[in-house]
Amino acid sequence: MNTLRIQGQSGPSEIVVGERIESLSAYLPSDGRIVIVTDTNVERLHGHRFPEAEVITIGTGEKIKTLESVAHIYRELIRLEADRFTFLVAIGGGLVCDVAGFAASTYMRGIPYGFVATTLLAQVDASVGGKNGVNFSGFKNMVGVFNQPRFVICDLELLATLPSHEVANGLAEIVKHAAIYDKDYFDAIEASVPLIEQLDLGCIEDVVHRSVVIKAQVVNRDEKEAGERRKLNFGHTFGHAIEKCTGLAHGEAVSIGMVIAAHFSNQVTGFPRRERERLEKLLKRLGLPTALPIAPHDILQALGKDKKRQGDSLHFVCLENIGRSVVRPVTLAELSAFLTAAF
Numbered sequence: 001m002n003t004l005r006i007q008g009q010s011g012p013s014e015i016v017v018g019e020r021i022e023s024l025s026a027y028l029p030s031d032g033r034i035v036i037v038t039d040t041n042v043e044r045l046h047g048h049r050f051p052e053a054e055v056i057t058i059g060t061g062e063k064i065k066t067l068e069s070v071a072h073i074y075r076e077l078i079r080l081e082a083d084r085f086t087f088l089v090a091i092g093g094g095l096v097c098d099v100a101g102f103a104a105s106t107y108m109r110g111i112p113y114g115f116v117a118t119t120l121l122a123q124v125d126a127s128v129g130g131k132n133g134v135n136f137s138g139f140k141n142m143v144g145v146f147n148q149p150r151f152v153i154c155d156l157e158l159l160a161t162l163p164s165h166e167v168a169n170g171l172a173e174i175v176k177h178a179a180i181y182d183k184d185y186f187d188a189i190e191a192s193v194p195l196i197e198q199l200d201l202g203c204i205e206d207v208v209h210r211s212v213v214i215k216a217q218v219v220n221r222d223e224k225e226a227g228e229r230r231k232l233n234f235g236h237t238f239g240h241a242i243e244k245c246t247g248l249a250h251g252e253a254v255s256i257g258m259v260i261a262a263h264f265s266n267q268v269t270g271f272p273r274r275e276r277e278r279l280e281k282l283l284k285r286l287g288l289p290t291a292l293p294i295a296p297h298d299i300l301q302a303l304g305k306d307k308k309r310q311g312d313s314l315h316f317v318c319l320e321n322i323g324r325s326v327v328r329p330v331t332l333a334e335l336s337a338f339l340t341a342a343f
């Protein structure tokens, strides 16, 4: 078991990798009420392992990541007479953590909360870092807050019930962490693909820990994404556009986005071609797609609507080498010229 700390402006956050959900009570205040928020799948599969508490259940799928779901949680909290001393625990994937984290951050101007992350993506990415929000009017994560959970528990045994395409979603973010920050980690992933795919407990604990170390370090340096944290968007500029146009899963779209960003990096930083091929090969071995499934024109249209765009330019994450990245301002016209010429 490993514990890491994030020192956020809203307070400290403790991330415990390898802890079990059965120990959750040890992280909760002994006085005051506990309310759990989860989704229907997690409740069905793991509800018997929850501690004694009131449970609010939400549905599943990105379409329910709305203010209406947040309102449902508020209504239930009011019905349960939850007050400012009520502690909310979200038990679920990134979606439950985002929706419940936002509800907890705003109900009565904020009540304390923690997460038990139940998907690989939530453990290595979504639950860590204090960003909580929902989609609005067709824009992803358009409304939200920065507010750190008191704790994040990553119980690796919960991953045993995760469908393989959900595992793949998390693997894309894991490769991203290694590609932007840590060559040794990249080498280690390459050397242990079969164990990672089997979710071998020892191996996956090491992987989740290394990813959380990276994410926690970045967030500690730049909680509100004014600089360094932007690097975590590697592969996401094109990835989000592809996700929007194709309906591919987030991890699949980010996998393709990373390959395109690696191509573009060659032009910007001289990122070597053989390193791009290495990245591409690893993603393929992990069962992730790497080829662009749509016309460049469609991606460009979606890029124009990127909420992270500032005027005509985007902060684009390029690789210098495996394990080293830089953020560069890039115009839509430059991306357009590159995509048209390269694909």
Ligand SMILES: NC(=O)c1ccc[n+]([C@@H]2O[C@H](COP(=O)([O-])OP(=O)(O)OC[C@H]3O[C@@H](n4cnc5c(N)ncnc54)[C@H](O)[C@@H]3O)[C@@H](O)[C@H]2O)c1
Binding pocket: 039, 040, 041, 042, 045, 060, 061, 062, 065, 092, 093, 094, 095, 096, 098, 118, 119, 120, 121, 122, 125, 126, 127, 128, 129, 131, 132, 133, 141, 158, 159, 160, 161, 162, 163, 166, 169
């Ligand atoms: N806040 C952030 O910093 C941040 C970062 C990355 C992603 N996100 C958000 O996270 C969300 C995606 O997270 P996700 O991939 O965890 O999706 P998810 O929460 O939708 O979970 C995926 C599916 O797996 C099911 N599930 C969860 N745990 C399970 C388990 N242990 N066994 C079996 N099934 C299980 C869920 O019910 C759901 O059907 C997106 O909304 C994304 O925007 C947020």
Ligand SMILES: [Zn+2]
Binding pocket: 173, 236, 250, 254
């Ligand atoms: Zn992502």
